Amino acid sequence: MPEYDRFSRFYDAAMDDPGPRADYVSGCIDRYLPAATSLLELGCGTGSILARLTSPTSLTGLDRSTGMLEVARGKVPGARLLEGDMQCFSLGERFDVVISVFDSLNHLLTFDAWQSMFDAVHEHLVDGGLFVFDVNTLGEIRRLGDEPPWVDDFDSGVLIMDVSFAEDESPDLTSQWDIRIFEHVGSSRFDLHHEVIGELGVSLERVKGALEPKFALLEETDENGNTPTDESVKAHFAYRRVP
Numbered sequence: 001m002p003e004y005d006r007f008s009r010f011y012d013a014a015m016d017d018p019g020p021r022a023d024y025v026s027g028c029i030d031r032y033l034p035a036a037t038s039l040l041e042l043g044c045g046t047g048s049i050l051a052r053l054t055s056p057t058s059l060t061g062l063d064r065s066t067g068m069l070e071v072a073r074g075k076v077p078g079a080r081l082l083e084g085d086m087q088c089f090s091l092g093e094r095f096d097v098v099i100s101v102f103d104s105l106n107h108l109l110t111f112d113a114w115q116s117m118f119d120a121v122h123e124h125l126v127d128g129g130l131f132v133f134d135v136n137t138l139g140e141i142r143r144l145g146d147e148p149p150w151v152d153d154f155d156s157g158v159l160i161m162d163v164s165f166a167e168d169e170s171p172d173l174t175s176q177w178d179i180r181i182f183e184h185v186g187s188s189r190f191d192l193h194h195e196v197i198g199e200l201g202v203s204l205e206r207v208k209g210a211l212e213p214k215f216a217l218l219e220e221t222d223e224n225g226n227t228p229t230d231e232s233v234k235a236h237f238a239y240r241r242v243p
Contacts (some may be wrong), residue, residue, distance in 0.1 A: 004045070004192045010181050011046050013154040022052035025132050029055065029097060032218055033130045036096035042086035042117070043104025047072030050079050054222030056096060062086055077114060079084050086112045086120075094126045100133040103234075106141075106199040111172055114202065122214045125241040131215060131226040132238050138201040139231035141165060141175045157183040157190065165201075173201035204228060204235055212239045213238035 005009060029036055033181070036056045044050055045068045053059065059079040063069050069081050082091070086100065087108055090204030098121050108114050121131050142165065144150075151161035165175040177197045182190040208217065218238040222228035227237035 004065045004195075004197075005067040006195050007179070007181060008065060008071050009047065010154070010156065010159070010183070010193070011068065012048060013156060015102075018048035018052075018102070019052065021134065022049045022070070023235055024134075024190065025049065025099050026053060026055075026183070027103065028130065028132045028219070032238060032240065033096060033128075038095045039097040039099065040091075040095040042089075042100040043102070043107070044068075044072060044081065045102065045104075047076040047079065048102055049099070050076045060091075060095070060099070062089060062091075087116050087119050089124075091124060095129065096123055096126055097130045097132065098125055099131075102173050103134060103136040103199065104138050105133055106201065107197070109174060109198045109200050111202060111206070111210075114200075114207070118210055118214070122241060127243045128243060129241040130218075130238065131241065132236075134234055134236045135204075135207065136199060136201060136237055137228065137232050138173050138203060140233045141173055141199060141201040144242065145175060157181055171203060171206065175199045175201065178239075203230055207235075207237075211239055214242055216242055 038058040039056045041050055041061045042062050044063050047061060050061055052060050061072060061079055061081045062084045064085055066083060069083060072081050108117060144163040145165045149160050152159045160180045162178045163175055165173055177199060181193040183193060185191050218240055221236050222227055222232035223234045230237050
């Protein structure tokens with residue numbers, strides 16, 4: 001079963017506010033490509049980002065999870081939503097803007113897969129098109145792994161998330177996110193929904209090095225508006241496609 005199919009009904013209630021990420025995407029479009037008319041989101045999930053975008057006018061979302069796409073169809077009826085793998089997609093068309101946020105890129109568990117996605121993004125952008133994405137950093141993944149499990153009470157249940165990782169000789173960091181959702185189904189009864197999801201942490205210099213031949217960096221920022229490092233919580237990037 002693709003990642004998050006089990007959690008599609010709970011995802012919006014249990015996850016962070018998507019507003020700031022949508023605002024960052026909109027800001028990048030306003031700054032660097034205000035005439036954009038088409039946008040593709042990779043790993044669109046339940047459509048929370050697409051639903052908050054007022055431009056471009058033509059919106060497309062791609063995700064592996066049929067459950068997440070079902071939720072997105074109700075939330076963003078005007079968007080075209082496609083089931084597919086962001087690692088190696090081929091849609092036969094080009095877009096003004098491609099985005100991948102909410103650390104969707106981290107869910108590709110080898111750096112070769114990251115490079116494959118970057119190549120596919122390049123093939124699907126118009127010349128001068130905009131690529132906007134974010135990642136969880138190496139430092140953030142290590143911090144989450146060192147902390148106690150995260151517990152969140154939400155309307156229909158309780159989420160418990162425990163992150164673990166193992167250091168090895170690889171320059172990258174593979175982590176396992178053990179996610180348990182206890183769905184409240186009666187006065188004292190809960191149903192358990194359990195999934196283990198992987199994330200890969202990669203140094204920011206390695207990410208930028210992989211993009212340099214085909215993309216030009218426009219801006220990079222952390223969660224506080226400063227230049228991101230591997231110890232930041234998040235790193236946000238905007239690139240322009242080089243012909």
